[in-house]
Amino acid sequence: MGGFLSYAQQSFPPSPTWGPNDIPTSLARSSSLPVRGGAGIGKESVKSLLEHNAKVYLATRSATKANAAIAELKDKTGKEAIFLHLDLADLPAVRKSAREFLSKETQLHILINNAGVMVPPVEETTVQKYDLQFGTNVIGHWLFTILLLPALFAATDASTTHEKARVVTVSSSANYLTNGLDFEAFTDGPRRRKYGKWELYHKSKLIVSTSLNPGNINTDLQRHMPQWLVSIIRVMLYSVTFGALTQLYCATAPAAADANGKFFIPWAREGKANKAAEDPQVGEKLWAWLEEQTKKY
Numbered sequence: 251m252g253g254f255l256s257y258a259q260q261s262f263p264p265s266p267t268w269g270p271n272d273i274p275t276s277l278a279r280s281s282s283l284p285v286r287g288g289a290g291i292g293k294e295s296v297k298s299l300l301e302h303n304a305k306v307y308l309a310t311r312s313a314t315k316a317n318a319a320i321a322e323l324k325d326k327t328g329k330e331a332i333f334l335h336l337d338l339a340d341l342p343a344v345r346k347s348a349r350e351f352l353s354k355e356t357q358l359h360i361l362i363n364n365a366g367v368m369v370p371p372v373e374e375t376t377v378q379k380y381d382l383q384f385g386t387n388v389i390g391h392w393l394f395t396i397l398l399l400p401a402l403f404a405a406t407d408a409s410t411t412h413e414k415a416r417v418v419t420v421s422s423s424a425n426y427l428t429n430g431l432d433f434e435a436f437t438d439g440p441r442r443r444k445y446g447k448w449e450l451y452h453k454s455k456l457i458v459s460t461s462l463n464p465g466n467i468n469t470d471l472q473r474h475m476p477q478w479l480v481s482i483i484r485v486m487l488y489s490v491t492f493g494a495l496t497q498l499y500c501a502t503a504p505a506a507a508d509a510n511g512k513f514f515i516p517w518a519r520e521g522k523a524n525k526a527a528e529d530p531q532v533g534e535k536l537w538a539w540l541e542e543q544t545k546k547y
Contacts, residue, residue: 253313260423261466266495266517270298273502276413278303279403281358282501283351283398284521285309285336285391286365290469291420291493295362298498300329304360307351309336338365338390340377341547348397355376357408358401360501363391367454369447375438383447384436387454391419393544395459414507418500421461421513421523428452430526433539456527460500460509465516467493492517 277299287296287308299306300323308331309429310316316333324330328344334351337343351358367386376385395417402415431453435442442450499518500506515521526532 258439260463260515261472263465263516263519266492268499268503268518269495270301270340270498273298273302273498274504275302277502280360281305281307281336281355282360282362283307283309283358284362284364285338285394286311287331287362288312288315289508291464291467291490291497292362292364293323294494295364295498295501296331296354297323297327298326298494299360300331302502306331307334307355308332308514309334309347309351310365311335311337338386338394339382341390341393341491341544343377344390344393345397345547348394351398352401357405358398358414359397359405359413359415361398361402361415361417362497362501363395363417363459364497365391366420367451369451372443372447372450373444377532379438380543381436381442381450381454382437383451383454389436389540389543392540396544412480416501416507417459418473418497419459419461420464420497422455423463423466424452424525425461425463425513425524428456428524428526431456431532431536433535439536456524460512460514461498462496462500462514463516463521464496488516 282299282304283296284292284299284306286292288307296306296308296319308320310318313333313335320331320333334347336347365386367383374382376382378385380389389419402417405415428449430443432445435445435450435453458482466487467490469490495517496514500509500514503518509520513521513523
């Protein structure tokens, strides 16, 4: 019941007290990497980062969509983002993308793990046959982050203002709608299919680093949902301008510099995640499981 109440209360948040105009001007010295920044709240975040003179890599799978977004944002901001091919559903491709970034940059100040898959057909899996939602939302993001740690550490070590590099992971209000992880359900098989696509989505959003629920946002994330359901929930959806606020706050606000492990809710407010996400034993088990799974690829 508590999880449902948290879910419901965050659907209609109070007006924001922080906005993109509050982003520090010091971003001019920063390199930023929003994952899946070609659409939705990722694209809106790229726009704000460019407007504050950050060097922004837009990491996503579709070069066509990325280049269209880059051109549009250049028209709006006068600044040009850089496309980085990244397919989170293919672990060797994730490694290739990380190598490409590290060949170009020695420092990374902001990593926003923003990509998400929600309720696709349960038959769909990653290239390595993991559940598509957990494979994309968790495994792919985790491996990409681990591989980029040298650049994140280097950015922190080189800072003359003691500014810390930040990793922001976009979760969801679905964080509150599951009781925990079931590792046997994350590879394809009867256990996974028994859960169904909704519960698998909820489990893929249980993870916390500096994590956040961006709010109920009108994006193409709902593309796999039935149209009748989209029509019903549309009345409680906000624009991507609102959706980008909380992740931009976590990525740039001085007040969020020491927010590691915390969970934020709309709009740019500190909240509480599902208690199941704060179990240290589960966290250790998940970390070991991710290391074991990804070393094979």
